[in-house]
Amino acid sequence: MIRLVCVAGFFLSLSLLASAQAIPPSSQNTLYAEMAKVPPKAAARGNPLARDPEAIGAGAKLYKQHCAECHGETGEGGHGSKKGPSLRAPEVQQASAGALFWVLTNGVVRRGMPVWSKLPEPQRWQLVSYVKSLGSPSVRAEGSPR
């Protein structure tokens, strides 16, 4: 039993250590640098679901399930301990669909964003459709960009 308590304590300590080395607040100047690393071939890919009328709606559902926790309910960026960057920023909205898809697929593991290739490719494109829609005036009115 003592061994069990020791292991539990060790596990908790490691968890706290991991939490303590959390990612510091991001500098807006360098926050979107990953976009510049997208290979040109990947950035040139078009969204095969760009004309799918359901893509934005499905993407909105997926966004709420997987992304809103860090990037905010309406893509405005995370708050408090959840400091995912705004997805309404020009760096994101002006990026190509292919570039967003690449970042979503590969994550930014070193900076805390997991890879999302576990979502099937069509779902990642649905997410890209939704993220790009955040830049449209009708969607922008629903949230307050940072």
Next chain:
Amino acid sequence: MNSLSFFARLGFGLMALALFGIPAYPQESPYIVTYDHYLEEPGSLDVEYFSTFGTQRAGNDFHSYWVEFEYGATAWWTTEVYLDGQTTFGDSTVFTGFRWENRFRLLQREHFINPVLYIEYENTNGADKILKEVEGHDVEADFGDPNSLAREEHDHELEFKLILSKTFKGWNVALNPIATKNLTGGEPWEFGYAIGTSRPLALKASAKACNFCAENFTAGVEMYGGLGERHSFGLNETSHYLAPVVAWNLPSSWTLRLSPGFGLNDNSHRFLLRWGVSREFSGFGSAISRLFGGKPGGTPGGTLGGKQ
């Protein structure tokens, strides 16, 4: 901080998590033995319960179970603690030990094959029957001893896996070679394998929230078994299993898994019925950190990159 205060805070923290924790939408693989290369999201805690019913020739059938606490320490490191137990029908119910497992993502981005290093320490006794992995010359006959006798054997093992996994067009294929070293008794390295493939029933998501959408179900199959030991590598005197698997990821943050497994040779249990239920909580790391007066952290999703 004295130990009473520490454990009181921890207890309150866990209670608060259970009552007020933020459930997260899970996207779990259906595998029970095989691992793919996806780690727990940083800061999230996945609490899982698994059960295995196994038939036993020349002995009593058994029901083994384990509780698993899986925590995403970072986007490249997941750590887990297991508590194991079992009931052998007509015999007794026993706690059989614990395991501490770590998985490290070796490459930052997705590649043709994605390697993850798995390191586990096991402190179990001989009555452990969860069959979380099969290695060496593990065979059905090893499980026939009464619990009182089996518990006298103590295993302190280090287990290593190289998780190789790839997802393409919705299909995940994962291969896990296993190497295990028992730290007591000078026993040789033992080897095993697990391989699995799975696919969601639908690749596109529907726009409506739903429990029974095809996209919430993932089905596949896994196969696992032993490969002997250092001095007798191969399939001789080893056991092997084939098991269809299915997972149901509910929007309410619960995941259910079911897997009937079938022994492939006379050394294997004829039938293993496994099932599991899990729930994912996001923000666990931050909550615990705040509880102990630290800065909130565990920032998942953190950034789209760049230096700070």
